[in-house]
Amino acid sequence: MPQRWKMNRAGLLNFWYYDDAEFVLEDGRLILRGANSSGKSVTMQSFIPLVLDGDKRPWRLDPFGSRDRRIEYYLLLDGEDGHNERTAYLYLEFQDADRERYLTIGIGLRGRRNVAGVNFWGFVITDNRRINKDFKLYRSEHGSGEETKIPLTRNELAARIGEGGTVVTEQGEYERLVNKHLFGYADENSYGELLDLLIQLRSPKLSKDFKPTTIYEILTGALPTLQEDELRPLEEVLGEMDEIADHLAELEMHRQEADKLQKAYQTYNEALLLSASREVLFRHKERHKLAVELDAIKGKIASSKALITKAEHEQNEFLKEERSIEGRISTLAQHEAISTEDELQRVKEQI
DNA sequence: CAGGCCTACGGTGTCTGCGA
DNA sequence: TCGCAGACACCGTAGGCCTG
Numbered sequence: 175m176p177q178r179w180k181m182n183r184a185g186l187l188n189f190w191y192y193d194d195a196e197f198v199l200e201d202g203r204l205i206l207r208g209a210n211s212s213g214k215s216v217t218m219q220s221f222i223p224l225v226l227d228g229d230k231r232p233w234r235l236d237p238f239g240s241r242d243r244r245i246e247y248y249l250l251l252d253g254e255d256g257h258n259e260r261t262a263y264l265y266l267e268f269q270d271a272d273r274e275r276y277l278t279i280g281i282g283l284r285g286r287r288n289v290a291g292v293n294f295w296g297f298v299i300t301d302n303r304r305i306n307k308d309f310k311l312y313r314s315e316h317g318s319g320e321e322t323k324i325p326l327t328r329n330e331l332a333a334r335i336g337e338g339g340t341v342v343t344e345q346g347e348y349e350r351l352v353n354k355h356l357f358g359y360a361d362e363n364s365y366g367e368l369l370d371l372l373i374q375l376r377s378p379k380l381s382k383d384f385k386p387t388t389i390y391e392i393l394t395g396a397l398p399t400l401q402e403d404e405l406r407p408l409e410e411v412l413g414e415m416d417e418i419a420d421h422l423a424e425l426e427m428h429r430q431e432a433d434k435l436q437k438a439y440q441t442y443n444e445a446l447l448l449s450a451s452r453e454v455l456f457r458h459k460e461r462h463k464l465a466v467e468l469d470a471i472k473g474k475i476a477s478s479k480a481l482i483t484k485a486e487h488e489q490n491e492f493l494k495e496e497r498s499i500e501g502r503i504s505t506l507a508q509h510e511a512i513s514t515e516d517e518l519q520r521v522k523e524q525i
Numbered sequence: 526c527a528g529g530c531c532t533a534c535g536g537t538g539t540c541t542g543c544g545a
Numbered sequence: 546t547c548g549c550a551g552a553c554a555c556c557g558t559a560g561g562c563c564t565g
Contacts, residue, residue, distance in 0.1 A: 231539085231555055244554085293530090329529090345556065 179268035187263040190248045225264050227349040228296050245292050249285035259286045261325035263311045276302050279352050295328045296348030298355050301338030
């Protein structure tokens with residue numbers, strides 16, 4: 175953390191049974207020890223929320239959450255210890271050890287018996303000045319040798335703080351001031367919610383009624399209500415999830431239908447393939463058979479060609495022989511025997 | 526006459542008691 | 546057990562009165 179404030183001192187002046195008290199914390203921690211009802215809770219559990227936001231309503235003051243004791247009681251008390259008029263101061267000093275810086279927040283309260291309401295003012299000291307070190311919240315008057323502490327009025331305090339801090343008169347303004355200087359929440363509601371959580375967690379119910387349901391109720395009550403802006407992204411995501419789920423269901427349905435179709439189509443394709451395969455096998459056998467026949471025919475053609483060649487050769491031989499015989503016939507025709515023959519024939523005819 | 530004080534009033538938050 | 550209405554106290558603001 176760039177700047178971390180640790181509670182360093184807590185002080186009370188004229189509040190409840192305290193005249194002027196100071197609690198010094200060690201490394202942000204404080205242990206209070208005392209008998210039951212000795213005021214431990216009032217001292218710290220009532221005091222700290224009150225100084226953090228200045229809310230004086232009874233249930234904020236009482237660690238048990240009752241409304242029996244109003245702020246007037248803590249200021250003026252009852253019975254013998256009662257005061258008619260009292261000005262109180264409560265403050266918390268924070269330290270940033272790394273930077274050696276101090277920040278003090280506090281409230282002033284003025285109450286008068288028989289006058290309704292309590293005056294309130296809140297302050298922060300931001301210039302490193304420290305209460306009871308650099309200045310006090312009261313004026314000292316010495317009457318008859320005894321020191322009397324007269325708490326500063328609001329104006330006196332404002333004058334003393336001067337430029338080194340701020341004094342406000344409204345509770346809401348004080349709450350914003352403390353948030354600004356001490357916590358730095360960008361959103362004022364967040365600071366309010368932090369204080370609500372603090373109030374819930376201080377509840378003594380935690381130890382008195384130690385049941386899981388009680389703890390659950392306290393923690394649930396302490397949780398801030400989610401704003402619409404914060405819920406919107408979740409709402410959108412849930413909406414998208416619903417849409418996606420619907421889409422998924424639809425796709426799943428489509429996929430199942432597609433599976434059925436694909437199965438049927440597969441069967442159909444297999445049947446087609448089987449049929450085509452049978453045709454191929456049949457054609458293959460047919461082709462083989464024809465090839466064998468072709469070879470046989472080619473063999474016959476070859477032997478026929480040889481016969482043709484041989485026949486042609488023989489034809490040529492016969493033609494030659496024919497021509498030779500025809501030559502011999504021609505020669506013989508011109509022979510005298512033939513003409514004698516012919517004379518003989520003529521004689522026979524004459525005869 | 527300016528600033529402080531007081532009072533009234535509307536709004537808000539919390540608690541409590543009552544009835545379903 | 547839950548929701549609702551009423552009570553209560555406080556906050557913030559406005560306006561009038563008081564006082565140094």
